[in-house]
Amino acid sequence: MFTPLDCGWGRQRLPIFSAHLLLGSMFFAASVSVAAEPLVGEPISPLPSLESLQLDPKKIKLGERLFQDTRFSKDNSTACISCHSLSKGGADGRKNSIGVRQQVGVINAPSIFNSGMNFRQFWDGRSDSLEDQVDKVVHDARELDMNWGDLLTILSTDAALVAEFKAVYPQEGLQATSIQNALASYQRSLLTPSRFDRYLLGDAKALEEDELKGYQLFKDYGCVACHQGVNIGGNMFQKFGVMDDYFAKRGGVSTADLGRFNVTQQEADKHVFKVPSLRNVALTAPYFHDGMTDTLDAAVDVMFRHQLGRTASATDKRLIVKFLTSLSGETTEVKP
Numbered sequence: 630m631f632t633p634l635d636c637g638w639g640r641q642r643l644p645i646f647s648a649h650l651l652l653g654s655m656f657f658a659a660s661v662s663v664a665a666e667p668l669v670g671e672p673i674s675p676l677p678s679l680e681s682l683q684l685d686p687k688k689i690k691l692g693e694r695l696f697q698d699t700r701f702s703k704d705n706s707t708a709c710i711s712c713h714s715l716s717k718g719g720a721d722g723r724k725n726s727i728g729v730r731q732q733v734g735v736i737n738a739p740s741i742f743n744s745g746m747n748f749r750q751f752w753d754g755r756s757d758s759l760e761d762q763v764d765k766v767v768h769d770a771r772e773l774d775m776n777w778g779d780l781l782t783i784l785s786t787d788a789a790l791v792a793e794f795k796a797v798y799p800q801e802g803l804q805a806t807s808i809q810n811a812l813a814s815y816q817r818s819l820l821t822p823s824r825f826d827r828y829l830l831g832d833a834k835a836l837e838e839d840e841l842k843g844y845q846l847f848k849d850y851g852c853v854a855c856h857q858g859v860n861i862g863g864n865m866f867q868k869f870g871v872m873d874d875y876f877a878k879r880g881g882v883s884t885a886d887l888g889r890f891n892v893t894q895q896e897a898d899k900h901v902f903k904v905p906s907l908r909n910v911a912l913t914a915p916y917f918h919d920g921m922t923d924t925l926d927a928a929v930d931v932m933f934r935h936q937l938g939r940t941a942s943a944t945d946k947r948l949i950v951k952f953l954t955s956l957s958g959e960t961t962e963v964k965p
């Protein structure tokens with residue numbers, strides 16, 4: 630059974646120290662300019678800089694092109710970007726995505742932003758890497774319904790693309806593995822630093838007062854027990870419905886609702902999902918793996934009831950939603 634201490638966060642928290650740091654930097658900001666000190670002991674850490682990841686810009690560029698290439702789908706209709714739009718928080722704004730041959734998907738599309746920071750890929754964590762994720766989506770009958778043989782045959786008639794692959798991947802040239810690596814490199818580059826990251830890095834003015842209060846409530850109520858780390862999620866599996874049975878109320882349980890169980894066949898993994906990242910969450914409605922909740926306010930309600938077994942006052946909820954809004958990336962310029 631889950632307890633907030635499972636994640637080790639409670640042991641590291643130093644609220645007095647961080648409050649002191651915060652007040653200290655606010656005090657100094659007015660008079661002398663001191664180098665901002667990152668906050669210490671927070672359960673959430675800022676995104677790394679893109680430079681620190683040392684990605685190859687040529688691979689990123691190539692991956693960016695492939696991400697928009699409809700030749701990846703059997704009927705030439707659908708590309709990665711059809712379901713992961715950069716202007717829709719890296720998702721598609723739909724309850725269920727529309728894939729190859731206009732087929733409707735079975736689960737809500739997550740954001741690809743910051744996906745390189747997640748410990749596993751997919752709601753049920755069935756991929757260990759972004760490379761493997763590409764292999765799975767290419768074969769998915771509802772998404773692209775492709776296979777490497779056919780895709781390589783089609784793409785190898787494109788002399789310019791073949792030449793570019795040869796230049797960027799001299800050993801492999803155009804291959805399934807180099808395609809996977811280029812797409813993964815591009816996605817690893819899609820980091821969306823937010824005002825909240827600036828706050829964590831020591832800019833005390835980056836958050837408004839209400840957002841700060843919301844962050845405190847997010848910690849105090851125990852949301853951070855699951856939504857924590859660099860992606861405010863994306864680093865553990867948890868049951869959806871720890872305190873109250875979500876599926877009994879909603880009804881119509883599908884295979885997709887079984888979550889991690891589909892990977893492990895373990896009874897205890899029924900309805901267990903990768904805790905989603907809350908970065909850009911204000912931009913990625915509708916919510917949850919079933920896309921059944923339309924607003925952030927309602928999603929926070931669902932979390933209070935089913936994950937924490939409580940209800941929150943309208944004020945606390947409003948402040949938490951405020952905080953969540955501060956997690957939206959500040960820049961749409963995500964390329965190096």
Ligand code: HEC
Nearest residue numbers: 708709712726727728736737738739744750751752766772
């Ligand atoms: C038809 C819509 C559709 C297309 C096309 C599509 N995706 Fe997705 N993508 C989804 C859905 C739905 C999921 C969630 C599936 C699941 O978890 O079982 C997903 C999951 C992902 C994830 C995992 C994110 C996470 O946090 O778990 C990544 C990364 C991703 N897609 C990248 C891609 C790439 C790269 C392509 C192109 C090669 C692509 N997608 C094409 C709909 C789509």
Ligand code: HEC
Nearest residue numbers: 851852855867869902904905916917918928929932933936
């Ligand atoms: C016990 C772990 C746990 C706790 C505590 C928890 N969450 Fe979640 N959260 C999850 C899981 C798991 C999901 C994904 C559920 C699903 O869609 O199947 C989720 C999903 C969400 C989503 C929807 C994200 C999306 O993209 O669809 C939001 C918003 C959210 N949580 C906010 C919160 C807030 C705010 C709190 C505190 C009030 C909280 N969570 C507490 C585990 C937790």
